[in-house]
Amino acid sequence: MDDETAEIELLEQNLNKTRQISQRMTSILTSFDGRLVKLEKSILPLYTSTQILTKRGNNIEAALQKIDEVASNQEGIAAEEALILRGPQPEQLAAYTDVLERLNAGIAFNTLERDSRDTARLVETGAKKLAQLFTKLVAGGSSGTPLAGTEFELSPFPQDFLITLQPLVTFLRTLPLPATHPSHPAANAILSTLKDAQRGYADMRGNWGRKCLEVYARRVVERAETIDGVVAGRELGNWVNNLLDVVEEEYGLLTQVGPLSGQAAISATYISLLTPLISLFNSTLTSLLTLIKRSLHKFTFHALSAYSALAAAQTRWDDLITRRAERKENELKENLTTLRGVCLRSFPEFLADIKLAALGKGGEVGTGLADFSISSVRYLEQLIEVRDAVEPALVALGDGNWKMGDGVRVANQPKLGPGSEHILLEHYIYDVVSTVITSLTTLSRMQKRPAFGSVFLLNNIAYLRTNLLKPRAPLMEVLSRPTQDTLNSSFRTAKAGYFDSNFSPLIQALSDEKDKSSGGKAAAKEKFTRFFDLLEETKERHKLARVLEDDEDNQDMLADEVVRLVVPSLQRFVQKQKEKEFSKNPSKYIKLTPEEVEAQIRTFF
Template sequence: MDDDTAEIELASNLTLLPNVNVSVVQSSPRHYVAAILSSFDARLVKVEKSILPLYNASQMLSKRGNNIESALQKIDEMKSNQEGIAAEEALILRGPQPGRLDEYKDVLGRVNAGLVFGSLDRDSRDTARLVETGAKKLTQLYTKLVAEASSGAPLNGVEFQLTPFPSSQLAVLDPLVKFLRTLPLPATHPSHPAAPAIQAALKEAQKGYADMRGAWGKKCLELYARRVVERSETLDGVKAGREFGIWVSSLLTVAEAEYGLLLDLAPLSLSPFLESSFGTLVTPLATLFTTTLGSISALIKKSINKHTFLALSAHAHLSQYQGEWDDFMSRRADRAENELKDGLHSLRASCLRSFPEFIADIRLAANGKGGEFSTGLHEITASTVKFLERIPEVQSAASSALLTLGDGNWRMGEGVQIGKAPKADADENTVIEHYMFDVINAVISTLQTLSRTGKRPSFGSIFLINNVSYLRARLLIRPQVNILPLLSKPTQDTLNSNFRTAKAAYFDSNFSPLMQTLSEDKDKGKGAIKEKFTRFFDLLEEVSERHKLARVLQDDREGREQMADEVAKMVVPSLQRFQQKHGGKDFSRNPSKYIKMSADEVENLIRGFYAEGDSKVVPVAERVQNNLLIQAGWSR
């Protein structure tokens, strides 16, 4: 800037510096500008000093305003949270409502997560109690659903059917159990304040599950258990034992099904909890088995001979399920008890008793005195055949029991001790062959003794041939079951030999006197010949009457035909030869007076002894014949 311009500007600003000396301004413009700036600076300092308190106050007010706004927002947020917490607490305390289980689980899961991660603005003890309450409410629902599924009437048809778990309860229980398994437990959340109480609630609910399902399983099986026991008294022993085995199979089916359900529906799925719960569940089933077996065992012990095959059949069929029982009823349930094993020991003891007692009863039958004996089939013969015919059906159980008893130890009273160890070379097939040999020998000995009881040997011989022939036919000649593999060569030889002996005794006591009358002797006079013919036909009439009273081989058509042929061949040819030699007119003017029947008529009469048809006679004659039998010590 030049001097003229500076002067002009200085003149225009003189009013700003009234106190400045004009001469100074005119003489030094630069000093003038400096003075102006200094004056501005002083004024700005003054302005700043006057404005600074107001600025500071406004800044403080702005900060306070922001803080107040933030506080209000936080209060609103807290108010909203408290309202949400109150709603959650109310929902949890009220418990799960129908159709809102998922909502309940979500809320309880959120509250529990907040407690675990510390993300909730609430007291941890109150939150823990709330989580515990929610868990207990869910276990109550769990117990209610299980109770509904374990009530009502099970399926009860003629044959057992497993009653399935209701699908409606299962559809609710499945997601519920999955959620219950996510709840904190001491093993997974050791620091969680509610974990011990939650575990206690789940244990109680799981125990309730086991109690209810165990009682339900027992209820499903009770009806069939009673039916098995009732039918055991009247049903064939082998079939009754088979039915008992089927019932035990049904019991194991229930146990297996319940174990599968427990794996799916147990809130506590760790192994120790499952074993304890399953042990509680199967206890009622095991108790029902013990009670049912006890009833059957009592029936067997009451009449061991009558129910021998019930014991053998039950033992055989129950043995098949020992492995399954050990698995489900003992190992998986962590139970030391094994009711099936104990029951098998009890049944085996009855089986061991039955074999020697049966032989003892056969021998005891030989002591029957003072009564009448039929010339027909004796009860001991029929019962022996029935007994032996049933052995193949329970061969495994019978041979095992006999091997345990010891080869030959069933011969009580012969210096043999029960319980002696079996011979080293004895096997199951050998020991059963030996037992059947002893049974047949015992019954034949008894029959021989009984045949000598009566006063008339002829009737005794008929009795013996009838019974021995029946034994031989049913066991050896025409067996109705496949029993031949169990009859050893000595046993078969015994039957054949005693049949021949019995037949010879029958011929000897009934037809030998006839043959003796036709024998030649020193006296060949007419009177002797007349006496022989008279004696022959008198004896023939006695034999005829005897065979009307006592039928021979009544139920064996083939045996009767063979017997008729043998007797006819023995008697008729001798009669023909005697008649040809002495039957002319030389010994009598009236031969028909002594020769009452021709040889052909005698043969027809003899064959009539063994003909089929009703052997009954008119009532008066029948009473006479019965009296004759009674006098001889026999009856029809």
């Protein structure tokens, strides 16, 4: 118990100490609280003032930040405006288009702090600057000196310009237009700008294409008077195909780099681009048609060859120019119609020229080849070269109408039309050959000395026959049997006339007559004298009038026939008179032996 009592007393003592300590702490805290109350009362006005100042400081700081932000925005706007007003640089095109894209996006979503009308004006200015760069690049690729070799070559758009142009055009095609952005304030102005740029493009590229083709157009016109007509017509056809190559190339480039890529815009631009090229085509064809019409007989094959070449280009023209450009006009077709009329005129006029040649100029016509014989052979040979133009023209003209009334068709004869081209060509060639032979015959009869006329006719008929009846020649395909028979028959007739006027007198000089016995020897002497006098005349005549010159085969054939005609008669007459001993000195009258006469005759050819 004592221990427990002792512990209790100890606890009471500790409790009293704790109570005393608590009282002292309470007294201290009470005193401290009082002091805090006093301190709060003294600090409260300062705290209130500090809060006001802090709030004002925050407000000032926020205002300063806003001012900095506005100033920064204004600096950005000013920089953008400066960039746009300065215009795009080819090497910095992406930066320029990025600014315009942001401005357009801001207008579309109304996220810009500036006035939308000012922004729209800025976008419009940027579009104009880009259009100016587009025009500058196109002008650079459409200037200078085009290729000008003897053969035409396309002058492609320079690759370095095209590399810059392609991304520019790609962006221009994204600019807002009324069709795609009806509410954009600058859409109408941008559309007007792009239309102007596209019109400028058409003008520059069209005139560049004309410039590339002009030198070759002049060459075609200038050479038309100096080269073969068939070749000249083909040169025109090649030039037209070159023009169509340019047109095709330009259409592809237009679809690639035209700022306005809609079909309507492309068609309108394409039509404008074609204008200078079609103008050049029309002026070139007009010059050639004027030349041909002025002297159709000289330029007949130019007309036919040109018609053939242009007709071959008609399908391509229709595709590239008429249908693709959606045009009603067809200049090639119109010029072909005019050219076709000229070609139809050429057939009767050629026959009329041959007939006119038969009138001659009065006086002697010589014994050589007539100009129209040579030109007729060349004419018929060239017909085959342009057969694809000749046959349809003859169908359009009608069988026999090339005679201008001379050839009346039999009523029951079937009318020849499409499908009968070959027959009509045969008929026309027959009429040409017949007309030439008739004119030659008429001219030969105008000779004052029939012997020279016969040489003239033989030379010309032989020339026709030799040149037209060449084996395996293209012309043989269209020489009908009547035509060949006419040539062969005329040659035989001309040869007979030549024999009759030149060698029949020799035969007649030796012909037998019923002489009286008292006059037989004298008559023989006279006949020998007459024969050798005529032979000398014939010899001198053949020195002046060469027979079948440059035709050795026919010359040899003709010499053989003359020898067979004259020499046997002379041999028989000489033999007969020697047997009768017509003279004591036969060599006085028989100046040449039959063998020597034969040798002399062969020198005539």
